[in-house]
Amino acid sequence: MNILLVEDSAAEVSALSAILHAQGHTLVVCAGGDAALLQFSHQAYDVIITGAFVPGLDGFALTQAIQQRIVPRWQPVIIVFRECDEGLQARAIEAGADSFLVAPVTAATLNARLMVIERLQAMQRDADARMTQLSRFLAAEEEDLHIARHLIEHQMSPDGVRRLEDPAIEVWQQTCTRLGGNMVSVNRAPNGVLHAMLGDASGYGLSACVSLLPLIAPFYRMTSKGLSLQTIVRELNAKVRQALPENRAVAAQLVAVDTREGVISVWNGGMPTAFMLDGFGHHFMEFPLTHPPFGMVSDDDFDDRIEQHAFTRGEQLVLVTDGLLEAVGPLGKRFGEEGLAASLVGLPRSQRRKELMAAIDVHLAGEAPADDMTLLLIDCEKEAIPAHPLPAKVVSPRQLGHWHFELLIGVNEFSHIDVVPLLLDVVGRFESMQGKTGELFVILSELFNNALDHGILRLDSRLKHAHDGLETWLLLREERLTALSHGEICIAVAQVNEGGRLWLRVHCRDSGPGFDVASSLARLAQQSQEHVDERMHGRGLALIKRMAERLSFNESGNEVTVLLPIGNA
């Protein structure tokens, strides 16, 4: 050891040096306290051995001064007394010495004391090293969290801007200190359909956030391209499987809100049940967990089926992460579905988020949440479709490019007049329509056949799918047509010149009770451009929807309007 010996008596110095040198220690000797303090400020020593009453600063004052300087570490000091005095010995310990010795000092006692000090020093060095390591880890952890927050906030959209300002969306999020990996993404498809994603990665911190990354960019890109929710969830599952280690899954819920058709679609993979509140805040519809989280199943086993529901006005979809439901207050009680329902149900839309924030505050009563908590509220407001899809105004028949005719037929005509060619023949005589009757044929044919077969004759398309189904369908159709006593179909075709463009408006109304518009349109809304339908039926509306600018129904479904662009005026 490297030892500083403070002693003015030559006899003492030589006695102690003999012992210390014998043990192989190195030694610096100072004759007084002041010199020793100066020496100490230049160089560190493993141990200081000082006489109690050395000149200048005495042993006690020297010890105190040294210990003060070296805080928060500890300097081992041994004070040597000429005689045994318990009062002085107590003072030595108070001053900050480790131990004391009484002269004449024997080799055995001195070596024993030094050995104890050596052991303590080894322990201290060990503890120091661990402290350094710990603070390095802590700094790294903080850096990770910083990166994680940045990643999530800046990946919320490809351009780094959190696009959560959609007017149909309300988000409330409280992250826990470790970051629980909750994420909300919102984007609109080119046709105005709102897509929202609420994700919850397992684990905490950077690893949770990194798990979310494979979802974000594809979600924005595919939504912007107008791809369907089903195509998107399938791709996200594949992406998570590609990017993350096996068995690392990400729970997520994806929602599509089509305000034009009034249909909401939900894919729930491993998230808590989402539910709809009506305009009065009554709970009326649930979207429970139906699929495993992303990354759990292979592409082949992946199930892209979605739950759908029609809405009209004033509904709101409520999505939460489990961190909110599992939030535990000081009494050990979870917030739970009851807490959530109690804070939302019965309230008007505008107050729900605030009420929930207040309720969670009361519930947690100052406790920090153990996981991220997220609430996502999505307004479901069906657009009011004007009866006339074009700007309503009085149209003068003399206006350039305007013409109009309608055909009203009843029971007697249904089987005797081939309606579609008749209409097509009339339309084809107008100059603007020459060579453009192909699309119109499809539209007229689908509309008239739907009106007659489904609207009036109430035939079920699914018949066609059975073995010899088309034959059965045909027989039943003729049977019903023969037995029919009343019913009528009116088809109106008009050409209008609006905004420098020519449009063909086809309106078809039948006297039947209509059909379930919402669910048919919901199915259509989910079909992507690449959709291949192998069924024997149900293709007509899809064809019209892709050819026409607009396809809209009245509420009951027995009146339909199609708007077809036919070129510049």
Added chain:
Amino acid sequence: MQASISSRDGNTVIVLNGRFDFNAHREFRETVDQAVKEVSGKIHVDLAGVEYLDSSALGMLLMLRDKAKGAGKEVALANARGAVKQVIDIANFGKLFPLI
């Protein structure tokens, strides 16, 4: 619509003419039943003479495809043009039938 059967390069060809919609069902079905029985090669549906085609025609083409599959034959759609081609494209029938 008129439907007839001929044979070309060892394949059976169903030649359709006119308006292909629900009213053509019987005629089409009879022709299909006959074509599927033919021993030779693949079945080609020649759409060159088809003026218009709607969703029920698409359904009937699928019926033909099912029946042909049952008889171990492939069905291809030939010479679709104009509005007919457009409907076939919109319905992505190119993924179900070879288009020639």
